[in-house]
Amino acid sequence: MRTHLCGALRMKHVAEQVRLGGWVHRRRDLGGIVFVDLRDREGIVQVALGPAWAEPDVIATAHEIGAENVVVVEGTVAERPEKARNPDMATGDIEVQASSFRVVGPADTPAIPVWRTKGEPPPSEEHRLEHRHLDLRRPEMQRNLELRHRLLQRARRSMSDMGFYEIETPILTRPTPEGARDYLVPSRVNPGQFFALPQSPQMYKQVLMACGMDRYFQIARCFRDEDLRADRQPEFTQIDIEASFVSASDVHRTVESVLVDLWEEGGQVIEAPFPTMSHADAMERYGTDKPDLRYGLTIEDLGAELSGRGFAAFDQAIEEGGRIRGIRVEGGAVLSRKQLDVLATEARKAGAGGLATLKRKDDQLSGPLARLDGMAIENCGLDEGGLLLVAAGADQLTSVVLDRVRLGLIDLLQPTPRTDHAFTWIDEFPLFEATKDGTGWQPAHHPFTAPREEDAERLRAGEVAGLRSQHYDVVYNGNELGSGSIRIVDPELQLCVLEAIGMGREEASRRFGFLLRALRSGAPPHGGFALGFDRITMLLAGADNLRDVIAFPKTTAARALFEDTPTAVSQDELRELGIRVLHE
């Protein structure tokens, strides 16, 4: 039907007869001659309709054609006149002189424009989602989905080349009451009973290891019925990996290898192996478990310098078992009062009472801390032009506060990054964390994560607090790309973990019986990882939003505007499923 794609035509095609199909991107009607920019997935080419080569009725069709009609064009590729070339277009040296111009897919006037001038803002997110069939025609979105396609293919090739089998696991699976909220699916054949959509294929992939599959991967769709964020969708895709007879470093090397390939596919060169930082170090120096290591600005303990010097808030924090921590900012004295206020507001939003500052400028100290007992230029610990930002309290609080302050500083000062690609492993995560009500414990990640070997005996002995796990995250420029762990293979140790989180043997066997059974049947040591594929695609696409790399995403209220979903269903359907809806 077609001989070429619009965007593929070049000088070498001059004089060729071609047949093209595409969408009318833009029309410039000069009366005697009409130019139509014809668009397909590959790009845009100018179609010219003039009396020298086109019949009047053909030109008449072009006179009337509106944007986004689908047309099939026949004609000759011609070199453009010297002065009529367009160096901004890949196809700008040529045009197609059409002898035939047929509308094969008539279009209503588009509700949102596909074509935009430079610098024109895109339509609102709401309109873009509502008219996704038009939004996805925009070259930016086509580029994003093309990149996503290439990354998917590359991930498959990398994993397959390393000996991993791609194995699909069920979408209709078993509800898991802990963790995120499940999306439930009623079973008509078993009234009153439900499947859940998988939050991840976690247990299946472990069972596959017990099955002797040795190495598994899957481009897995996962579902979590929780509230959304810019970087969180209710259904998302992860590159899910599991391997047998591996240590944590084996898993790290595998994940690094995939990431190097994906970044290469995205046009970036990165180096592996990545450095490793313990969770405790990350919290101490950056206040977060996903530090952006492109920048310094680390957090320091300032207790020795700043306590007992007449600053009540500091001394009180120490008395209550907290600490005084802060960030020394070289050259930070350039920040204005207003900018410091922005940082102080960030600090207060994170729960701090305030943000204490000390500024050294023109060999004068200023800011609230300048009035501390004995504070002077000689002992202030700041070089000329320096700034000190300080928070006091429990570590849990000051970490969150100083993390926010640090990100705010980076935003305000725009320091030159040390590198464009700061990858790091974070390991030695705690195995358990206290529940919100403080009465019990829950797994810091999931209950299948193995404790560090030296902590396993303490766990068997019933200890819970302070145990460290063999869990690890990979972090890139302040973004968590994924996480994984070495798993528990000893069923008795697995039961200890479940017991620690308040689950008796009976309940454990009811919920996780199939996994425990697989572990008892002879399971190899194994571990794995899961990479957030949407987020990786977003970062490599330079998008600031997951929706821009997903063809049909959900809104922040977990609705699909294009297909208008979710929706009510008929009473008949509900009756068949044995479900009654309560209206409140």
Place this chain on the structure above:
RNA sequence: GGGGUUGUAGCUCAGUUGGUUAGAGUGCCGGUCUGUCACACCGGAAGUCGCGGGUUCAAGUCCCGUCAGCCCCGCCA
């Protein structure tokens, strides 16, 4: 569940201290135009100011509620 923010023509936006007929650009419709590429020029149509209530002589503008988009907190083993 909570907080912030936005909602005015198909689209992107402006709209002063509450004031009489709600504007612009673009798109759309009609016309002129043979080298444009944000074509140019002339003319025209186009509004439930998200929705509901209230205050007021008078509401796009103020107040209350509500719906929707976005961002954040909680939540996301």
